[in-house]
Amino acid sequence: MKNRTLILSALVAGAFGSAHAAEDLSAKVEKLVASSFKPGEGQDMSRLAQDETQKLCSKYRNNPPAKDADAITKRERATIKYPDGNKLMGDWKNGEKLAKGGFGMRIGAIEPDPAAKQKGGNGGNCYACHALDPKEVAAGNIGPSLTGYGALRGASDDIVTYTYDKLYNAQATVACSSMPRMGHNGILTPAQVADITAYLVSPESPLNQK
Structure with missing residues (x-):
């Protein structure tokens, strides 16, 4: 799901070109993605929502500035659990x-x-x-x-x-x-x-x- 923003950016740049249009299209795409997966046994719907790290990676097309990259690795390292x-x-x-x-x-x-x-x-x-x-x-x-x-x-x-x-x-x-x-x-x-x-x-x- 983390490359969702890449698709949105391309669509907006080609068809709309304004910040308002980008926000509107983003909301519509998010709604479409969410409605494409139906809740039920074996479905983990929480995976449709990006966490902070995924949002940053989408924003910077997986090439974040050094400051943000450091923030990501620091935050993610804190989640590691050992046996x-x-x-x-x-x-x-x-x-x-x-x-x-x-x-x-x-x-x-x-x-x-x-x-x-x-x-x-x-x-x-x-x-x-x-x-x-x-x-x-x-x-x-x-x-x-x-x-x-x-x-x-x-x-x-x-x-x-x-x-x-x-x-x-x-x-x-x-x-x-x-x-x-x-x-x-x-x-x-x-x-x-x-x-x-x-x-x-x-x-x-x-x-x-x-």
């Missing part, structure tokens, strides 16, 4: 399952996910955007390849913490990152984020085997 005992490296085998499964909290009236699976229920659908296990051919390329992630970076405390934070809330490290805020939005629990962290970093993980 019990602050153990950021979990079970890489479970992390492998979580990376391969899940729908990332999709919404829609055609086939909504059961409520039990929407948040912390099944996985992060990581392969939709990233290549991970080199043996898996069905992988996305929207995000960078994560094959050999730990082999290239090592498994220092700094790398583990960075990886966990990035998975939990990507905007805590890069303002207006296009990566979903997995932990922040409840798609993954802190323990699950730790499991995927281990999958990426652990030397035993198939990602890091030559």
Whole structure:
């Protein structure tokens, strides 16, 4: 939803060109978007409303000024929660399952996910955007390849913490990152984020085997 303003800006610039017209069109589009999704089982209607960070990213087309970028990362970093005992490296085998499964909290009236699976229920659908296990051919390329992630970076405390934070809330490290805020939005629990962290970093993980 965070690119909504980009569409509005293009429409307004081409067809209207005034601040009043922009506000009027914005209100109409917001109403249209809201009416396109029907409440019911499996529908998380709260996702239709942008939070402060999403509004800023839309306003600046995902390229905010340094001051706003700093404000975003500071605010988002404050949302990060860690597992019990602050153990950021979990079970890489479970992390492998979580990376391969899940729908990332999709919404829609055609086939909504059961409520039990929407948040912390099944996985992060990581392969939709990233290549991970080199043996898996069905992988996305929207995000960078994560094959050999730990082999290239090592498994220092700094790398583990960075990886966990990035998975939990990507905007805590890069303002207006296009990566979903997995932990922040409840798609993954802190323990699950730790499991995927281990999958990426652990030397035993198939990602890091030559």
